[in-house]
Amino acid sequence: MPKFKLEYIWLDGYAPVPNLRGKTQIKEYEKFPTLEELPDWGFDGSSTQQADGSDSDCVLKPVAIYPDSTRNNGAIVMCEVMLPDGTPHPSNSRATILDDENAWFGFEQEYFLVEDGLPLGFPKGGYPNPQGEYYCGVGFKNVGDVARQIVEEHLEICLDAGINHEGINAEVAKGQWEFQIFGKGSKRAADQIWVARYILNRLCESYGVDVEYHCKPLTGDWNGSGMHANFSTEYLRETGGKEYFDKLMAAFEKNCDEHIAAYGPDNHMRLTGLHETQSIDQFSWGIADRGASIRVPHSFAKNDWKGYLEDRRPNSQGDPYAIASRILKTIAEVPTS
Incomplete structure (x- = not known):
């Protein structure tokens, strides 16, 4: 099976304007993966102002995937940041916003x-x-x-x-x-x-x-x-x-x-x-x-x-x-x- 380069991107905890962060995960799929096939992934929140060094694990939850034509078998994966217990991180501005498909x-x-x-x-x-x-x-x-x-x-x-x-x-x-x-x-x-x-x-x-x-x-x-x-x-x-x-x-x-x-x-x-x-x-x-x-x-x-x-x-x-x-x-x- 081909190996896909999945660039997980997220918003860090800097204020008042967050920075974009990204890191690449390599996974095998028979074809371009669907959002449902993507696993959650972790990162060091103490390096992004999203956690203390004594408990630094944060979770990336994929919410959208886009083909990346700059890489062979590439994809950009937009993620929300979650706490280890599965609840949205305080910096996660996406999780709680009003949404309306007709808007x-x-x-x-x-x-x-x-x-x-x-x-x-x-x-x-x-x-x-x-x-x-x-x-x-x-x-x-x-x-x-x-x-x-x-x-x-x-x-x-x-x-x-x-x-x-x-x-x-x-x-x-x-x-x-x-x-x-x-x-x-x-x-x-x-x-x-x-x-x-x-x-x-x-x-x-x-x-x-x-x-x-x-x-x-x-x-x-x-x-x-x-x-x-x-x-x-x-x-x-x-x-x-x-x-x-x-x-x-x-x-x-x-x-x-x-x-x-x-x-x-x-x-x-x-x-x-x-x-x-x-x-x-x-x-x-x-x-x-x-x-x-x-x-x-x-x-x-x-x-x-x-x-x-x-x-x-x-x-x-x-x-x-x-x-x-x-x-x-x-x-x-x-x-x-």
Whole structure:
């Protein structure tokens, strides 16, 4: 039987932003294994801020598997971290989130590619031209060469893995890029974001480049990085209505502090109201308004207030499990009848 290389990946216990970790297990299978065929596996939690050295065993529980085209018979296995007694580890943000297969999420993951502490394309000791021409730009002066190569290669690996990418583009700031992933169910969508992040981080090793997910790595007149969350529920898609929408926006405004707390650290640096999104201490919605907290597509308003909405406040280093769960909790507060 062929030997498969199973890269078990998980989120460690670092705060406020966990790191991705991974290690490879070799197992024999007649064909590409199913999730149900994968065993649990252990790791040393004292090395990942998830256990004390005197009792360091933690357990990896597979929750999703993806083909890895960069390795012969390769697979990437997304895992939850469990305690030895089988209960979720306190750092396991996936185990307890709200999930709804009829809730659809589309995450827009922005990031910077960085070499020697500078975004790609930044001259040492200075700055490139002000942002303006870089967004969806083309040509060496706008996007360089190696960045495009990394982004395209990342896309191909993710598509090979079955990750539901919906698009890629160069972003507003020099050295800034974005990919979009859509999933049905908050856990499925968030799993794919984490796996796509892992693939990008690993790919950049071979280019001597790092991925910077911080939401505001550049001070001054430069855009920060978000992870805009597009979302819809079955009710929003099929029924909607202006009355329901107004109640939903009232609930989002009431829960503004709770949302900001779940949307990623250091968001006060990004949500200043000067660039891409409303100020952190205010809430607003608007039709096609990229400066709003929640942007409403023209199609949504024209279609009797049915469809999807875009929360622009989640940031690029946020935990998509927490973000999706917080959105679903707010939606659950609004009666549909």
